[in-house]
Amino acid sequence: MSSQAHGHTPSPEAVDAKPSYYEIMETAVRELLVEKEVIGPGEIRRMLEVMDSRTPALGAKVVARAWVDPEFRTRLLANGRAACEELGIDFFEDTQLIVLENTDKVHNLICCTLCSCYPREIMGLPPDWYKLKPYRARAVKEPRSLLAEFGTIIPEDVEIRVSDSTAMVRFLVLPQRPQGTNNWSEEQLAGLVTRDAMIGVVRVEIPPTNEKSQ
């Protein structure tokens, strides 16, 4: 395609194509709900605003707090939702949160084979690859080779636990704190924690540039 010759693909919104069957259905249902005054157009916009305010930076703060505050870590592992609510992160879905701690012996990975369940309250929207079938199928069938493609080699003596989210429960991976960060502040630590580390496809690592400045 000519657009790819310019080094970028146009976003779907910018493409002047006919709406799909499901887009038409969504528009029809939304307009009916507004017309019947079940919801108002402002509520939809408001929900978009809520979603936009939730990003992996929130999850990173939760992780960093757990690394520096052992009591918070204990509460987070006991009841993920309640511990996040302590930090003011409210849950707009009726779901529980299980926090999965990575250790020297266990590596956790999260997925949703049925659709795209994701800890949206603390991470925002999932990445596209998380919602696509190759990731969803391979996460539960061949997690080790899948992780290797992310550059994450899990030793044979480390157990892999894949959590498949189906219903009322969401997951957050609590990654291992990198070595050599003992003197780091909570804020510096949060800066290290990436979205992919909280999904469990990579570890948290100190970027080479930061290592030099330490």
Add this chain to the structure above:
Amino acid sequence: MSEEIGHALRPLPNIVHAEDQKPLFKVGDSIKVAMRFPIGHYRVPNYVRGMRGRVEVVIEPRAVNNEDEGFGLNAGVKRHYYRLAIPLTELWPNYTGSPDDGLRIEVFETWLERS
């Protein structure tokens, strides 16, 4: 305040609970996910149906059966979800990774059988 009272009192004896109030399965129980294929969208992925595992966590609080709910059939009945541990070698006979590797998945009580 009600919480304080709740903590101060012990449960009264001889209360008989309705069958869906208490979890049917407990942590450590061996279970099998039911092998059935009703028409429609169900929150139990095909690949775990008929598979054996054990209960790792009883999810609290109880929840409505969101499959009934999805079809507009919910009568307000609540039951438990269970977090199951199923070895990947159970799911995939040709699995080549560590035999310790496993799946964790929450399944509603109505899909579970004793094994």
